[in-house]
Amino acid sequence: MSDALDHFLMGVGGAKAQLSSPHIDALRDRAVAAFKATGLPTARTEAWKFTSAAPLIKANAAPVVTSADPETLPANALAVDCPTVVLVDGAISETLSTLDNLPKGLTVRSASAGDAGLGDLLPLEGFPFAALNTASFRDAVMIEVAAGQTVETPVHIVSLSTHAKVPQISHPRICIKVGKGAIAAVAESHIGEGGVSFANVAVEVDVADDAVLTHVKLQDESRDGFHTAMTASKVGEKATYENVVIQMGASLARNEIRHTIAGSHSESRLLGAYLGDGDQHLDNTTFVDHAVADTELDEVYKGVLAGKARGVFQGKILVRPDSQRTDGNQMSRALLLSDKAEANLKPELEIYADDVKCSHGATVGELEEDQLFYLQARGLSRPAARALLVDAFVMEIVDRISSTSLREAMADAVRAHFARMFK
Amino acid sequence: MPLIEIKNLHARIEDDGKEILKGIDLTIEPGEVHAIMGPNGSGKSTLSYVLSGRDGYEITEGSVMFDGVDLLEMEPDERSRAGLFLAFQYPVEIPGVTNSTFLREAVNARRKGQGEKEVDALQFVKMMREKTKKLGMSDEMLKRAVNFGFSGGEKKRNEILQMAVLEPKFAILDETDSGLDIDALKIVSDGVNSLRDPSRSMLVITHYQRLLNYIVPDKVHVMADGKIQRTGGKELAEELEASGYADYQEDAA
Structure with a gap:
């Protein structure tokens, strides 16, 4: 096991050579220690009960040290006309990024030009891949929205894993700070060129008091690739945080969100959909900490699983003793389109306050035969009827994206995916 | 015959x-x-x-x-x-699919089956306006999900609308x-x-x-x-x- 740990840490030296500051160096040292202390997930690790990390470890991926920018990007990133920062194997590409006309109040920079706040929210101890990212990231995208600014145009981060002739690992890193009273939208697209590339992502999101952030993520890595991601977010008083994750790529993916509700009268929405076929394994693990009173959470995750795909949703909600009048709702639903597809849904509520309204529900089912027949009786072929029902099931998530341009782009991405899946 | x-x-x-x-x-x-x-x-x-x-x-x-x-x-x-x-x-109720999408899919499935050209969104809207008017129905029900939350009477009227559209x-x-x-x-x-x-x-x-x-x-x-x-x-x-x-x-x- 220590061999595997050492192998994973091979990139730390190279990363230090590319990005270093007293703050970042100290952060990396802490991360290396946390990674070693935590170790890699095993079959006995409760948080990884339904997802085996074995393929991630067996891949024996080598750290990306340098990579050339491709001339063009694969076409499957979200199609949004907005400022875009492109990460190639975790390093910011000057040539592919388009950041010339940033709207007023929006700053996008490399961590080499200022790293304040980086690492403040991301947990390290107990989270080996978040620690590994922190030890090994080659650069970080720092996005800041100035207090009081309304930035209507979204900012888009495209994270590309280049074609891997031999298995390779990179550590894209993003840090988003939305100032007091600001309004903004951020999108992430995670895509790959093919081969066994392992993107190990970490994202920090700080939504200050009275601010509103719409945060959308498309995970459409190449089908041999791996994707692990940790998003650590915090929402302040009277603020709104909307996180929407659509996972459809990679052979094995785990998107983990740790969200802290730190301000009263705030609203948090965690929405997601995972669309798996073939032998994909798509994991969504969320943890929401209601740390103060008078807050709202609306969490909905939906899965569509065909072929031999397996979907996992683990959603834990913690309501601390003083977090009275918490209004928390969680719903997870999975639709199995084949006999061999599988879903593991694990809702978990841990409530210590007595005056709360919390609900959760989890269902796994198939398409309803009477709905299929009704559509067939109106002339739709059975595949067309299935496609229409699945589309409706997933679009209930996509339709809730607050930003119009991101909603439309995500709908296009999902429909393009379905067109391949149902052809 | x-x-x-x-x-x-x-x-x-x-x-x-x-x-x-x-x-x-x-x-x-x-x-x-x-x-x-x-x-x-x-x-x-x-x-x-x-x-x-x-x-x-x-x-x-x-x-x-x-x-x-x-x-x-x-x-x-x-x-x-x-x-x-x-x-x-x-x-049958179909949450998430609007009546309008449903009817357009149905019309186009039939057209395709008969080797005809599919109707575009604009033609379809025009067609629906005529049909609903002829049946004395409001076209508001086109925006709602198929039969979802419809009263018994609305559901049956929706069936007749579909019949009118599919001829x-x-x-x-x-x-x-x-x-x-x-x-x-x-x-x-x-x-x-x-x-x-x-x-x-x-x-x-x-x-x-x-x-x-x-x-x-x-x-x-x-x-x-x-x-x-x-x-x-x-x-x-x-x-x-x-x-x-x-x-x-x-x-x-």
Whole structure:
């Protein structure tokens, strides 16, 4: 096991050579220690009960040290006309990024030009891949929205894993700070060129008091690739945080969100959909900490699983003793389109306050035969009827994206995916 | 040539093997409206499901020719595209799919099946405006999810709207009157009557004579115990209203 740990840490030296500051160096040292202390997930690790990390470890991926920018990007990133920062194997590409006309109040920079706040929210101890990212990231995208600014145009981060002739690992890193009273939208697209590339992502999101952030993520890595991601977010008083994750790529993916509700009268929405076929394994693990009173959470995750795909949703909600009048709702639903597809849904509520309204529900089912027949009786072929029902099931998530341009782009991405899946 | 010709049709429930249809013979000419009346459990709804191709029934004997082709060989969607329409007794709710998307998919599925060009969004809106206006309906229901949260009357009106849009050769109205108050019944019947056409046949299935005051049939069949027991003109419906189904049910027992 220590061999595997050492192998994973091979990139730390190279990363230090590319990005270093007293703050970042100290952060990396802490991360290396946390990674070693935590170790890699095993079959006995409760948080990884339904997802085996074995393929991630067996891949024996080598750290990306340098990579050339491709001339063009694969076409499957979200199609949004907005400022875009492109990460190639975790390093910011000057040539592919388009950041010339940033709207007023929006700053996008490399961590080499200022790293304040980086690492403040991301947990390290107990989270080996978040620690590994922190030890090994080659650069970080720092996005800041100035207090009081309304930035209507979204900012888009495209994270590309280049074609891997031999298995390779990179550590894209993003840090988003939305100032007091600001309004903004951020999108992430995670895509790959093919081969066994392992993107190990970490994202920090700080939504200050009275601010509103719409945060959308498309995970459409190449089908041999791996994707692990940790998003650590915090929402302040009277603020709104909307996180929407659509996972459809990679052979094995785990998107983990740790969200802290730190301000009263705030609203948090965690929405997601995972669309798996073939032998994909798509994991969504969320943890929401209601740390103060008078807050709202609306969490909905939906899965569509065909072929031999397996979907996992683990959603834990913690309501601390003083977090009275918490209004928390969680719903997870999975639709199995084949006999061999599988879903593991694990809702978990841990409530210590007595005056709360919390609900959760989890269902796994198939398409309803009477709905299929009704559509067939109106002339739709059975595949067309299935496609229409699945589309409706997933679009209930996509339709809730607050930003119009991101909603439309995500709908296009999902429909393009379905067109391949149902052809 | 008859539009629909059912001969000695026997069908049983796949799960338990119980025979429901025990030899149905029924011929409908183009433009005719026939009514099937009968007590609960007589097999009326089973007949509508078997004709529309629902899973769960096994045809053990007999044949159904529709416009010269073997209906029983076709999938439910092929039957629909060939011009058969079932107005459901219990229209199905489909949350997340708007009525408008649903109808456009249905129209285009049929057009594609007939080798015609699909309608674009603009043409479709125009088409729907005409149809809803003709039926005296509001086009507001197009924006709502299919039958989701609709009242009983709205659901049945939605069935008639679909029928108007799909312009079938043969429509089966399965207990279209169930759960309707008199006003809703009148609206639905007016809709059906406006769709009567020399080239369109209908089979109206009902328990009560009431509906046939509004949709006046050319022929009335009494069904009981999986068979057509008697056939007559519209006066047969009135006779049944007075005497009930007791005679036929005794027969069945």
